Amino acid sequence: MPRIDVNRSGEMEAFVQVVERDGFSAAARQLGMTPSAVSKLVGRLEARLATQLVHRSTRKLQLTPEGKHFYERSVQVLADMDEAERCAAAGAAPRGRVSINASVPFGELVLLPLVPRFLEQHPQVTLDVTLTDRVVDLMDERTDVAVRWGQLPASDLVARRLGDTGQAIVASPAYLARCGTPRTPQELEAHNRLGSNYRRNLPDWPLQVDGRAVLVPVAGNARAGDGATLRRLALDGVGLARLSLYHVQPDIDAGRLVPVLEEFNPHEREPMHAVYLGKPGRLPARVRALLDFLVANVMLA
Template sequence: MARSEINRSGEMEVFVCVVERGGFSAAARVCRMTPSAVSKLVTRLEARLGARLVNRSTRAFQLTPEGCAFYERATRILADIADAERGVGAGEQPVGRIRLNTSASYATHILSPILPEFLDLYPGVTLDLVQTDMVVDLLAERTDVAVRAGPLKSSSLVARKLGDTALVIAAAPSYLARLGEPKTLEDLEQHNRLGFGYVRTVDGWPMRKGAETVIIPAVGRVQASDGEALRRLALNGVGLARLAAFTVHEDLAAGRLVRVLEHLNPGDREAFHAIYIGQGGPLPSRVRALLDFLAEKGPVA
């Protein structure tokens, strides 16, 4: 088939539909095609690309690594085409779905309060929100943007700083009433230091010791997978937790939590970044709109 006869965008639309609907039959209903026609189209696409995109079986549908890469690029190309068409007649108003992966703490204390404003500004955009503190594969998880805290590892991904926050050690009054308030680093040995259940870039609590900063291990009887879980544990008097200030601002003001060892706080701040695939290339307008909005409203506490 001559290059001019290939409807590449049409092929991409069908393939993207197959991926997002989870199979040929479901995609066929949406695309108003037969399952056989959809399957043949994907087979022709694979033959032209010289790579298998989908592993097929009677019970499972799974993208290959090449299929994941093609899906990610195809969705962005289709989004750019849609943006170009809308730009002619609709003023480039962003539309479409954004899959955002972030921590429970960021989603609860930063995103949720500002989300109504974003949705009002961009009525054509829908948001698919996934909450986890663990690092995810953006391509495998079909994620447009991930918001993460802490130092960034070098990678092929693009990062945009959204802001930063102070960190504080806090405990519930009920916990301090039972075990007393620690005044020195040595006192921490007698306390339940709540920590994360996975390895972090700084695996412990930075604390001042004279003119130096030392790392105190967060060794306690309870670990958690995300910062919001640690906050709830601290609120319930389980132990001490070192948390982002924006997550406990209201708890501290209301007296539900109390700052501990603030005189030994080294004053370090934790940066938040939006991470996305793109390597500096053009982004769909809906993703650009979200990034600009989050940067304007970024965590500062």
């Protein structure tokens, strides 16, 4: 009868913590162990697998190709074990840390107002929120869920649709009083067209003239790395900006911003998705709880 190694999961957990904490000392603090004990567990794991998983140095820890593959599989195995234990415990509630990444505008206007209700419904979950308009790598950033707008490229990510939103070109009343209101796409050439400098920057504004698509290049004296800053520049009268309606609809309703060239707006709707790594049926309960909550509660203009 083969010997059952009851500590295989412990070795795996130690290895995953070493990778995610970027070192043996930090992993040891997380696990409540000594660095030498963690190192011994990982060394025993490498000996059993007869392969090196990490390159050790005094300054940096680097995964081998075999280590990267084993790490990815280990994360899923440990998540499955957690889920199995939760399923076995009658009435067990989602618990643990869930990290979510979203753009600054979506985070400030949509996500953060929902956080108190989510945490009230799931008191044993800790929510880790990061807001940035930079498109993050979920594996590298150790992120469970990211919210992204627009058409999604082919990838290993799984997506759940949250809704969709329109776009509008807007300016402040002060800017329009000073520089005039453009009446045709051609008149935009005389205006300050504020752009974005983040990776997903769209270099043109799409408009429609007589059923024909027209692209107006973005050209202005200011650019910004996130939508919140673009909105602020528009409110301050610096120039025109093309922004998502969910972001600026309250400003439009209050008269702080004015849509222009609406008769040329193609009124295309941009989808918004929550994306994650893994398989839908094998998610930890804490991640599934957040996804289900977002799908049920996110409302977009």
